[in-house]
Amino acid sequence: MVDAGGGTRGVSASALKLTVGARTLVSFPRRLVRVAWSLEQVLAGTRPALPLLAQADDGYLVTSVPHTVQLEADGLRFVRQRYTRYYVNLAGGREAWLTALSGQARSGLKRKAKKLAAANGGMLDVRGYRFPEEMAAFHPLARAVSKTTYQERLLGSGLPEDADALIAASRADQARAWLLFLGDAPIAYLWCGADGDTLRYDYVGHDPAHQALSPGSVLMAAALDDLFADRFRWFDFTEGEGQHKRGLASGGVACRDELLLRATIANRAAVMAVGGFDAAMVVAKRWSEAPALKRFAQHVRRA
Incomplete structure (x- = not known):
């Protein structure tokens, strides 16, 4: 993990995945340097510096990038997830x-x-x-x-x-x-x-x-x-959604986790495969929710 303003604290093994629900069909492992935006940086829109990649690194996983911010980096881009970064303003009482x-x-x-x-x-x-x-x-x-x-x-x-x-x-x-x-x-x-x-x-x-x-x-x-009686100004619910976060938060910022990958043939193929699969799943879900297809699916299950 890399904290903005700090130094590299480690490189994580991550993956691009083809998933259906909680099931992973295919995985493309990648060696990524994680760069995490702090809550204060998210609120201020200040960009963390991207550290130099080692030769063995495939790229970066940058977490909690505000949706209004465009990262300045060469290579391939892939949005891994979108969510609201929720927080509580403790200073308000x-x-x-x-x-x-x-x-x-x-x-x-x-x-x-x-x-x-x-x-x-x-x-x-x-x-x-x-x-x-x-x-x-x-x-x-x-x-x-x-x-x-x-x-x-x-x-x-x-x-x-x-x-x-x-x-x-x-x-x-x-x-x-x-x-x-x-x-x-x-x-x-x-x-x-x-x-x-x-x-x-x-x-x-x-x-x-x-x-x-x-x-x-x-x-x-x-x-x-x-x-509220302690020294802190903010409570940070960190990355990811959740009903309990949304229910208790006093505010939130729309964010995304983005992969910035070296423009290699292997990375291009992985990004195209995952992007195409995700798009196909969106279309399939939309079609499955159509009334006529729902009735057909129910008929098939009863048969």
Whole structure:
């Protein structure tokens, strides 16, 4: 990953994929340097510098490029995904944030908190962790939750097994964390790293056995309550969409993740294959939603 204004922190193996739903049909692996726009850069529209590529690198994966910004780079371009980069303006205060939420969102937060409290003997048990000794206690409890989550089992993005980096961040006052308990057991966790005045939504998860209690939403709302009294100006929901992000955010910026690839024959072929496949899938979906074809599909399924 490359942080704008900073140095290269690693090169990731990524891929262009032909996918149908969650199923990958064909994958074209590529060695990419990841360049991530921070929230402050997204809001200001300031461009991060692209580092020099090593000979073995296929190109860049630039994340959270505002849709109003055109990247200046040679080679092939491929938009990987489009989404809104959501955030909470913590400097505006808790009341302003609540007022800006929809009535449905506010009532939903109250209802979920009340339901979970009722399941826990009438009390919400949310515990915050900030200092190194606290983070050392947080880590094994959060890891126990992380092992149950889809983020870890399916995406490989659970809380790291090694606590050293998390504790080091807390020692520099660059981290905050929370756990939500049901009885004596944690059922949801949240760990956030800091980037200047911004706190990022880095690692999150909840035990799916308690999905009906909406533990993730309850914990997120409780964490935001704490943060309005903290030193941070922004809470960054980072890349990607999500109903919970949209419901809690005070603002958002339309962004895209874009691949900038060397103009090689192999890269051209991969981009053409994925682009053509994606276009065909859009057409197929549009046709499948036509009333006549829907009726035909239903008739075939009944036959």
